[in-house]
Amino acid sequence: MTTPPPQGQNPFAQQGQNPYAQPQGQAPYPQQPGFPQQGAAPYAPVPPEQPRRKLSFKTIKNIVIGVAVVSVVVGGFIASRDDANTAKVGDCMSISDPDSTTDPGLEVVDCSDSKAAYKVEDKKDGTTAGCDRTKYSEYTETGGSDDFTLCLSDYTAK
Numbered sequence: 001m002t003t004p005p006p007q008g009q010n011p012f013a014q015q016g017q018n019p020y021a022q023p024q025g026q027a028p029y030p031q032q033p034g035f036p037q038q039g040a041a042p043y044a045p046v047p048p049e050q051p052r053r054k055l056s057f058k059t060i061k062n063i064v065i066g067v068a069v070v071s072v073v074v075g076g077f078i079a080s081r082d083d084a085n086t087a088k089v090g091d092c093m094s095i096s097d098p099d100s101t102t103d104p105g106l107e108v109v110d111c112s113d114s115k116a117a118y119k120v121e122d123k124k125d126g127t128t129a130g131c132d133r134t135k136y137s138e139y140t141e142t143g144g145s146d147d148f149t150l151c152l153s154d155y156t157a158k
Contacts, residue, residue: 083107084141084150089123092116092155106139111155122151 084106087093094115096105109116121136131138131151139150 084139085146085148087120087123087150089120091120093118093120093150093152104139106150116155118152119155120150121153124149124151 084093087106087108091108092111092113093106094109094113095117096107098104106118111119118137122131124131126147126149130140130149136151136153139152141148
C-alpha cells in the first residue's frame with residue numbers, strides 16, 4: 001500500500017516568493033514609445049486595404065475578342081450598306097470591275113458623282129424574271145437570302 005502525500009504546506013516551496021508572479025506596481029515589460037500605456041484605450045482598428053483586382057490573361061483575351069467581333073460586324077455593315085442589294089429604282093450605281101462576271105463591284109452612289117455609270121430602272125425579286133435586254137443591262141444576284149435582278153440603264157452624270 002502507498003502512503004498519501006502529506007496535506008498542508010509544501011516543505012520545498014519558497015515562502016513569500018513566486019518567481020513567476022509580476023512585481024506589484026510595475027508593468028511586466030518595459031513600455032515602448034508609440035504603444036498605449038497599460039490601462040489606456042487601444043488604437044482603433046485599421047480596416048484592411050482592399051486588394052487590387054488584377055486583369056487576368058483570360059479577361060484581356062475575352063475583351064480583345066469581343067472588340068474584334070464587334071469591329072467585324074460594324075465594318076461588314078458599313079461595307080455592305082452601298083452594295084447592289086440595297087439599290088432601289090432611281091438609284092445610280094458605280095461599277096469597279098466591268099469585266100468580272102461574278103462580282104462586278106456594283107455600289108450605290110449619288111447620281112451627281114462622276115463614278116455613276118448606271119441607273120436602276122427596275123428591281124425584280126427572284127431570279128426567274130429577267131429584264132428587257134434590248135433596253136437594259138442586267139445584274140442578277142443569287143445565293144443569298146434575297147435573290148434579285150437589277151435592270152440598269154447607262155447613265156452619265158449631268
